Each structure stands twice: as structure tokens, then as C-alpha cells.
Amino acid sequence: MPQKLKEVDVVVIGVGFAGSILAKELAAAGLNVVGLERGRDRHTVPDWQVPAIHDELKYSIRKGMMQNVAKEAMTFRNHHKEVALPMRQWEAFLPGTGLGGCSVHWNGQTYRFQVADFIYKTHIEQRYGKKILDPELRIQDWGVTYQELEPHFDRFEYLLGVCGKAGNLNGQIQEGGNPFEGPRSREYPNPPMKEQYAGALFRKAAVEMGYHPFIQPSANMTRPYTNPEGITMNPCVYCGFCERYGCEHGAKASAQTVVLPVLMKNPKFELRAESQVLRINLDSTGKKATGVSYMDAQGREFEQPASLVLLTAFALNDVRMLLLSGIGKPYDPVTEKGVVGRNYTYQTLSHVWAFMNEDVHLNSYMGAGSSGTLIDDFSGDNFDHSSLGFIGGCFIACGTTHARPIEFHPTPTGTPRWGAKWKDAVRRHYNHTALLLLSGSSVASRRNYLDLDPTYRDAWGLPLLRMTFDFPDNDLRMSRYITRKAGEIARRMSAKSVSEEPRTGPFTTTAYQSTHNTGGAVMGTDPATSVVNRYCQSWDVPNVFVVGACNHPQNPTYNPTGTLGALIYWTADALKTRYLKNPGPLA
Amino acid sequence: MNRNDMLRKAGLTLPFLGAVLVAYTTAQPVPTDSAQIGAQIVAQGTARGAVACSRCHGFDGAADGSGAFPKLAGQSPEYLEKQMRVYASGERKNALMEPIAKRLSESEIQAVAQYYASLRANSFAAKPQTSELIARGEQIAKVGDLSLRVQACESCHGPNGFGEPPAVPYLAGQYRQYTSLQIQMYRRGYRKSDQMKDPAQNLRDEDVAAVAAYFEQVSRPASK
Numbered sequence: 136m137p138q139k140l141k142e143v144d145v146v147v148i149g150v151g152f153a154g155s156i157l158a159k160e161l162a163a164a165g166l167n168v169v170g171l172e173r174g175r176d177r178h179t180v181p182d183w184q185v186p187a188i189h190d191e192l193k194y195s196i197r198k199g200m201m202q203n204v205a206k207e208a209m210t211f212r213n214h215h216k217e218v219a220l221p222m223r224q225w226e227a228f229l230p231g232t233g234l235g236g237c238s239v240h241w242n243g244q245t246y247r248f249q250v251a252d253f254i255y256k257t258h259i260e261q262r263y264g265k266k267i268l269d270p271e272l273r274i275q276d277w278g279v280t281y282q283e284l285e286p287h288f289d290r291f292e293y294l295l296g297v298c299g300k301a302g303n304l305n306g307q308i309q310e311g312g313n314p315f316e317g318p319r320s321r322e323y324p325n326p327p328m329k330e331q332y333a334g335a336l337f338r339k340a341a342v343e344m345g346y347h348p349f350i351q352p353s354a355n356m357t358r359p360y361t362n363p364e365g366i367t368m369n370p371c372v373y374c375g376f377c378e379r380y381g382c383e384h385g386a387k388a389s390a391q392t393v394v395l396p397v398l399m400k401n402p403k404f405e406l407r408a409e410s411q412v413l414r415i416n417l418d419s420t421g422k423k424a425t426g427v428s429y430m431d432a433q434g435r436e437f438e439q440p441a442s443l444v445l446l447t448a449f450a451l452n453d454v455r456m457l458l459l460s461g462i463g464k465p466y467d468p469v470t471e472k473g474v475v476g477r478n479y480t481y482q483t484l485s486h487v488w489a490f491m492n493e494d495v496h497l498n499s500y501m502g503a504g505s506s507g508t509l510i511d512d513f514s515g516d517n518f519d520h521s522s523l524g525f526i527g528g529c530f531i532a533c534g535t536t537h538a539r540p541i542e543f544h545p546t547p548t549g550t551p552r553w554g555a556k557w558k559d560a561v562r563r564h565y566n567h568t569a570l571l572l573l574s575g576s577s578v579a580s581r582r583n584y585l586d587l588d589p590t591y592r593d594a595w596g597l598p599l600l601r602m603t604f605d606f607p608d609n610d611l612r613m614s615r616y617i618t619r620k621a622g623e624i625a626r627r628m629s630a631k632s633v634s635e636e637p638r639t640g641p642f643t644t645t646a647y648q649s650t651h652n653t654g655g656a657v658m659g660t661d662p663a664t665s666v667v668n669r670y671c672q673s674w675d676v677p678n679v680f681v682v683g684a685c686n687h688p689q690n691p692t693y694n695p696t697g698t699l700g701a702l703i704y705w706t707a708d709a710l711k712t713r714y715l716k717n718p719g720p721l722a
Numbered sequence: 723m724n725r726n727d728m729l730r731k732a733g734l735t736l737p738f739l740g741a742v743l744v745a746y747t748t749a750q751p752v753p754t755d756s757a758q759i760g761a762q763i764v765a766q767g768t769a770r771g772a773v774a775c776s777r778c779h780g781f782d783g784a785a786d787g788s789g790a791f792p793k794l795a796g797q798s799p800e801y802l803e804k805q806m807r808v809y810a811s812g813e814r815k816n817a818l819m820e821p822i823a824k825r826l827s828e829s830e831i832q833a834v835a836q837y838y839a840s841l842r843a844n845s846f847a848a849k850p851q852t853s854e855l856i857a858r859g860e861q862i863a864k865v866g867d868l869s870l871r872v873q874a875c876e877s878c879h880g881p882n883g884f885g886e887p888p889a890v891p892y893l894a895g896q897y898r899q900y901t902s903l904q905i906q907m908y909r910r911g912y913r914k915s916d917q918m919k920d921p922a923q924n925l926r927d928e929d930v931a932a933v934a935a936y937f938e939q940v941s942r943p944a945s946k
Contacts, residue, residue: 178868179866179868179873180865180866180867180868180871180872180873180874181865181866181868184864184865184866184874184876184877185874185876185877185880185881186881358916359916359919359920366871367871367920369873369916369917369920369921370916370917372878372917383873383874383877384873384877384878384917385871385873396871
């Protein structure tokens with residue numbers, strides 16, 4: 136018999152970036168907030184200490200910070216007529232777990248989506264007409280604009296201390312920044328990171344070819360920074376252990392380094408770690424959440440009543456929790472009815488390897504998660520697509536996030552995969568290879584979606600999430616075209632040989648690509664094509680808000696965290712200024 | 723390892739140093755090898771008026787054991803060079819070292835740094851401290867302190883405080899008085915470092931004493 140606990144004002148499901156920022160805002164507004172985190176309570180001190188935190192085998196290969204696949208996996212298939220099978224280890228993408236969520240082990244690349252990205256359907260149809268779209272594609276506007284989100288982007292970037300150079304200040308293009316970005320109201324809080332040697336070579340080639348290089352905006356600090364919450368971060372030392380690792384220096388913005396120290400001191404907030412939420416409970420009408428049910432680490436079930444439920448458990452988990460709780464109608468790919476799980480998108484990654492002469496010492500091990508040099512000339516709709524036969528784009532970045540010994544051993548195409556010749560090639564190329572990474576958009580397709588698996592269940596007896604996904608042809612054509620452009624830059628960098636690796640189908644879960652799982656609980660202005668309204672509030676159950684990259688109707692070029700951050704503050708603002716005064720539907 | 727062994731390891735012997743001393747006072751030969759130039763400056767100073775480093779830091783880089791002067795033996799040469807440059811520029815404020823560093827040329831700075839870096843000296847025996855103090859120091863060194871928002875010293879200074887050359891100096895075996903004074907210097911702005919600023923501000927005086935005492939009693943490996 137579950138134990139029923141005393142009612143609180145707010146329950147937050149998942150205490151990562153979104154959960155901790157929203158909890159902090161609402162607890163500061165005087166509400167009693169309980170944060171339920173399925174993973175451990177963890178902090179820079181004592182959990183991320185050298186030398187143990189630099190254990191590549193534990194964290195990179197064995198995925199030490201990720202969701203426990205033995206307890207909670209997900210199933211996958213490329214097409215809805217196939218049978219999905221459970222993933223037994225994480226490879227293509229890496230859902231995190233534990234206090235702070237993915238903010239602990241991310242790279243810190245913090246972009247804003249472009250002005251056109253938020254009005255994508257309107258923009259594309261105005262510029263090219265409807266015919267440019269393949270019939271399977273389902274693009275739509277967000278229901279919120281860049282201009283509305285700008286103050287919230289700004290607030291998130293100042294919370295994190297993002298390091299960069301503005302390219303567009305209030306409409307004025309700035310030297311040294313990204314001229315394609317949306318207008319910012321002020322400069323970044325901190326100067327950009329140091330440029331890697333490979334990045335400098337890339338910059339030179341890009342300028343010669345007429346492109347517009349700039350240094351990647353980074354949430355790894357370039358100097359000591361005290362954020363508006365009064366929390367100080369230390370500067371990054373370029374050790375090359377960002378992604379998949381916690382930062383022992385407190386130099387990478389994470390929930391632990393930007394907001395939790397304030398939140399944890401507020402007596403209005405209570406963290407309950409190792410608490411697995413089973414479902415959001417609804418009343419008999421199905422239109423009101425009464426709280427959540429969860430199980431603690433000892434297997435005791437609790438019911439936590441609450442007047443407001445915030446679902447902030449990472450994109451994939453958010454969608455699953457809605458489905459498990461019966462909130463919103465599940466999407467059906469045949470009839471195209473239903474919305475939960477619809478418009479699941481990803482990121483279309485590709486690579487170009489530039490193998491340089493032996494006298495070019497790149498020392499790529501001196502890197503940080505976000506110290507690349509990049510061009511935005513082929514991002515989003517920054518170039519004319521009218522004769523290209525696809526929509527979308529990629530940024531092209533050069534500079535490695537790390538050159539860790541187990542994971543980083545680039546060799547030219549045709550090198551044997553093992554043995555003496557492979558070893559010779561690794562020795563020859565390790566310090567002389569530049570990576571050009573292309574992060575590309577992912578357009579929603581009617582075929583790609585998330586739902587509950589009919590067969591496989593987790594350790595708590597609940598159905599696993601099932602992913603049905605393959606790359607739309609549009610995205611593969613896009614990747615081919617821009618990867619070729621990146622290859623031209625690599626040759627201009629005087630590479631001795633160049634390997635171009637455009638993205639090819641089918642999508643497979645067996646090789647790492649990106650953890651930018653987006654969509655599935657998208658925002659919008661029409662309940663027939665969105666799960667939440669423009670304030671990330673459930674259309675069906677108005678006292679449930681869902682905030683995550685699952686809100687993205689389709690995924691533009693960039694890493695989603697910066698835009699997610701803007702949505703977090705946008706939602707916090709709507710909650711504080713409107714919802715709390717008059718609880719009910721905001722749109 | 724005794725002092726003779728240490729000097730021999732560095733390619734020097736006492737008779738050699740003696741010969742240099744004698745030669746310098748009589749015929750003033752000009753050594754050309756960088757290690758010899760370093761040894762000569764350490765022993766005698768320079769004609770431009772930089773006083774002999776050994777007066778305070780010793781021939782063996784172990785200094786005098788008072789803790790007023792740091793041990794330099796086996797320290798990262800790049801770190802030592804940088805310190806002499808920032809003494810000269812006034813960025814690191816020190817009334818004793820500034821005039822000396824200002825009188826050293828770039829090649830002399832490198833030679834002195836190479837000389838001390840090449841040595842492997844033992845310190846004078848550390849004064850026994852209470853086990854509570856050492857345990858507290860070890861906690862800050864290896865784990866950090868969440869409530870003070872201080873990360874582990876070893877995150878940058880390497881396992882056991884052995885240093886992370888070229889940029890980060892070792893702390894193991896360093897005199898506790900010197901280490902605590904330096905943290906005070908960072909706190910008050912006489913030394914500048916983006917990395918050290920925040921920890922120096924956040925550590926309380928008793929924590930500074932503990933961490934300095936802890937590192938003082940850690941032995942560095944006898945050889946590379």
C-alpha cells in the first residue's frame with residue numbers, strides 16, 4: 136500500500152538544468168517544492184575528483200554517468216512495421232541520470248537557435264513555397280518567437296557565464312562574432328575560449344574561402360565568473376575531459392555550479408534523490424494532476440500530492456512519463472492522429488577528417504568541450520536552398536573537444552582496423568589530424584515518433600519507451616551537400632589526405648552520434664499538432680508543465696541546450712507572473 | 723640520497739662546484755653550457771648584481787628549512803621561469819625577488835630554472851603535526867570541501883600534489899610556512915592566478931594551515 140505524503144505546492148520530476156532552475160525560481164517565490172531525482176545526489180565535491188574522474192574506461196566506454204540500462208532501457212526500430220528490440224547499452228545517444236542530469240557531463244556548447252528556426256514553416260514556405268518539402272516532412276512553427284525568448288536566452292547565458300563574442304548586438308553586426316546569429320541585447324558575459332591550433336588553420340582556410348569563422352560559444356569558463364545567483368565558477372584548464380565527465384574544477388556550467396548551491400539552501404525546497412517516479416496521478420476527470428507516485432531506493436512506494444507538476448526529466452523520459460500517465464493522446468503514424476511522441480527528431484551529424492603532414496603538431500588533447508572554431512554559413516537557412524532540393528543545414532566546427540587515448544585514434548580510410556598497420560597509422564596520425572564536425576538539422580517526418588513498447592518493461596514493471604526513427608532523405612541529401620563543402624575547407628587547410636564521412640542511413644544505435652534527442656512533446660498553438668501550449672503547459676492537464684528539448688517541433692542546426700535554457704526561463708516567467716496568480720490554461 | 727648523490731645526478735659534483743668557485747674568483751671563465759651557467763649563477767650570482775640564489779634556496783634547492791624560502795629542487799622549469807618573469811614584471815610582488823629577477827637575462831633565467839629543475843633534493847624533516855590537522859589537510863587536498871566551495875587541490879596540482887608540469891607546481895614536500903603564505907598572497911592579490919583566486923578566498927585560515935601542513939609531510943618520489 137503506497138504511503139500518502141503531505142501535499143506540497145510543486146513536484147519537480149527530474150532535477151537537471153530545467154528542474155533545478157524552475158525549482159529555484161518557484162521556491163524563491165515562496166512555494167514548497169519537492170524535487171524527485173531518480174539518480175544519486177552528487178556534487179563537484181566530493182564526486183568528481185582526479186584522478187578517478189578522468190577514468191576513460193569507466194565514463195566514456197562504460198558510460199558511468201548514464202541511465203542504468205539494466206533497469207531502464209528503451210527499444211528501437213527504424214520503421215513502424217519492424218519489431219523494436221531493447222538497447223542493451225547506450226551508444227548513439229547517452230541519457231544521463233543523477234542530480235544535475237546531463238548538465239554534469241555535457242560539453243558546454245551553448246547556442247541560440249536562429250530567428251527563422253522558431254517560425255520555420257512560415258519562413259520556409261514564404262521563401263521557397265511548399266514544393267521544396269518532401270511529402271513525409273512535418274515542419275511547424277513553435278508558437279513562440281526569437282524576439283519573445285531573447286531576454287530569457289540572455290538570462291540563461293548570464294546564469295551559465297557563457298563565453299563568446301557577440302556577432303549581432305541589437306542588429307549591429309560585430310567583428311569577430313557570428314554575423315548570422317539573431318540580435319542579442321548585450322555582449323556575452325565572458326570572452327571566448329582560446330583557439331586550438333587546428334581551429335586557427337581552419338579559420339585561415341575559411342576566411343580565404345569567404346566564410347565567417349568565429350569561436351564556439353562555451354559554458355566552460357575563460358575566467359573566474361560570479362553569476363547573478365552569486366555563485367562563482369573557476370576558469371577552465373583545457374584538460375579535454377568535458378563530455379561524459381563531471382568537471383573537477385567547477386569550470387563547466389552545470390546545475391551544480393550555477394544554481395544548486397542556492398536552491399539547496401532554500402528551506403522551501405526538498406531534494407529526494409534515488410526516487411523513481413512511476414506516473415503522474417490524475418483525478419477522475421483526467422484533466423487535473425493530483426501529484427505523482429514514486430518508489431524510493433528501498434522499493435517503498437509513495438504518493439506525493441501536489442497542486443503543480445513540472446516534468447523536466449530529459450526529452451525521452453518526459454515523453455515516456457506522459458504516455459505512462461495517460462496525459463495527451465499518443466501519436467499514430469498511420470492515421471497521423473494524436474500528438475504525444477509525434478515529431479521526434481534528432482541531429483544529423485557528419486565528419487570530415489583532415490590528415491595533416493607530420494610537421495603539423497595539433498596537440499588536440501589540449502581542448503575543452505566547446506573550444507572549436509566554426510562557421511555558420513551553411514547553418515539553418517543561412518544559404519539559398521532553392522536549387523538544392525533539401526531544407527536545413529549544418530554548422531561546420533573544427534577543433535577537438537578532446538583527444539583521449541582510448542577514444543581518439545583517427546586513421547585514413549582504408550587503414551586496417553587492428554594489428555601492426557593500424558598501430559603504425561595511429562602513431563602517425565594521432566597528433567596530426569584535424570576533425571571537422573558537422574552538426575546538422577533534423578526535420579520532423581510523419582514516420583518518426585516515440586511510443587510505449589508493447590513487449591518490454593523496466594525494473595518497475597512499466598513499458599519501455601519505443602523509438603521509431605530513420606533519417607529522412609531530406610536530411611541525408613543535406614548532409615551529403617554540406618559535408619562536401621567541409622571537405623573543401625579541409626583541403627584548403629593543406630591536409631595531406633581528407634576523409635569525408637557524410638551521414639548515411641539507416642540510423643543505427645550502435646555508434647555515438649549525438650544526445651540531442653528532441654521533440655515528442657512539442658510546443659505550439661494548435662492542440663492537434665502540439666502536446667503543450669506556447670508556455671510549455673499541457674493542453675490536456677493544465678497543472679502539468681513539460682520543459683525540455685522534447686518541446687522542439689523540429690531540431691535546427693545547433694545543440695539544443697541554449698534554447699532549452701531560454702524555454703526554462705520563459706516558462707518560469709509564465710508560471711510566476713500568470714499561472715500562480717490564476718491557475719488554469721495560459722493559452 | 724645525500725647531497726653529493728643529488729648533485730652528481732645533476733651532472734655536478736662538489737669538486738666541480740668548488741672548481742667553478744675558484745675559477746670565478748681568479749680567471750673569470752665564461753661557461754657556455756647552460757647547466758654550468760645555471761650552477762654558476764646559483765653559486766655566485768651575476769656580474770649585473772643578481773645575488774646568488776643559493777644564499778636562500780641552497781645549492782641543492784632545499785632552501786634553509788626555515789620555510790621562509792621555498793624548496794625549488796625538481797620544480798617544473800617552465801614554472802620557475804615564469805615566476806622569475808612575473809617577479810621581474812612586478813605582477814608577483816616580492817621585495818626580495820623583484821630586484822634579483824630584474825637583473826637576470828632571459829637566458830640566465832632559463833639556466834637557473836634548468837639547474838634547480840634537474841635536482842632531486844630531500845627537504846629537512848617536516849615538523850610532526852597532529853593527526854587531526856593532517857587529516858583535515860588531506861581531505862581538502864584530495865576531496866575538497868563542498869561547504870566552502872573549494873575543489874580538491876590535487877585536481878590541478880596532481881595526485882599527491884606532485885605537480886602537473888609544465889604549468890602547475892608541486893606542493894608535496896614544500897614548506898608549510900611557504901605554502902600558507904602563498905595562499906595569503908593570492909587572497910590579497912600579491913600573486914595573481916585565475917585558478918587560485920577563488921580557492922584562496924574560500925579557504926579559512928585553519929584550512930590553509932591544515933592543507934599546507936599536509937603537503938609538507940608528503941614525500942616526493944626520489945627520481946623521475
